[in-house]
Amino acid sequence: MLRQTFLHIAGIGQETEAALWKEGCNDWEHLLDNFNRFSVGAADREFVRRQIKSSIRSLETRNHQFFTKSLGLKEAWRAFPDFRESCVYLDIETDGGQSGSSITTVGLFDGKDYTCLVRGHDLENFRDIISRYSMIVTFFGSGFDLPVLQKRFQDIKFDQIHLDLCPTLRRVGLKGGLKKIEKELSIARGEETDGLNGYDAVLLWRRYERLGDESALERLIAYNREDVVNLERLAEIAYERLHEDTLRRAGLFLA
DNA sequence: ATGCTTTGCTGCCACGTTGT
């Protein structure tokens, strides 16, 4: 619903956006073509016109930075379908600390392939890999994963659209940790990783490091893989439900 | 032109929540 979005423009909020929809203004092009017919509330009209043009152009040129800034964390979900083909599902594990150097693994899933970068092996590749994506999907990433990654890779500028499923799912009534929400939605886990949590990932790493136990690392990676792969389904659900809720709250109904 | 109203923004605070 990115093309139907107007509240990413300063001066336009939920009310004004809902009013535009009700007046039959269904997307950016329609507003530009019939600009004088619509009220934009308290917003500066010329500013709105410029921002709509920028929005159209930014989507055409895949300029995700424009949407990172204008949508913010709260409305990032609206960009999911349009940027899905260049998004990465991400989850890190640590050795228990919260400093940058505590990162042990970074799991990355692009919708097809899973990669796990491991400390002491290929963690440095994170810089190059992350720069290929326009959107990052996490669970609680704004509170944990991204700040820790930023400490570890200080030269990286995270300019991707960030869909943090934790606050996003809470808006549609799905609250709690990742495992709890998965259960609520009947998203199953494999046998060898069922019941594991983030702290187990810490212990598995320590076991691997201290004893050289490769099977502990394998189990840790299997756990991490499940975390990131499941994020895709969660993102789909979050989008569907929020889309529906947003239209309903605006006074519109799905056919 | 003027003043009232609407709308949204910003800053502030305490609070709650999550990850490993």
Added chain:
DNA sequence: ACAACGTGGCAGCAAAGCAT
């Protein structure tokens, strides 16, 4: 247990629309 961050409510403010 720990650190970090978002959230929500609230108050005050600014800008634009609208009626006069």
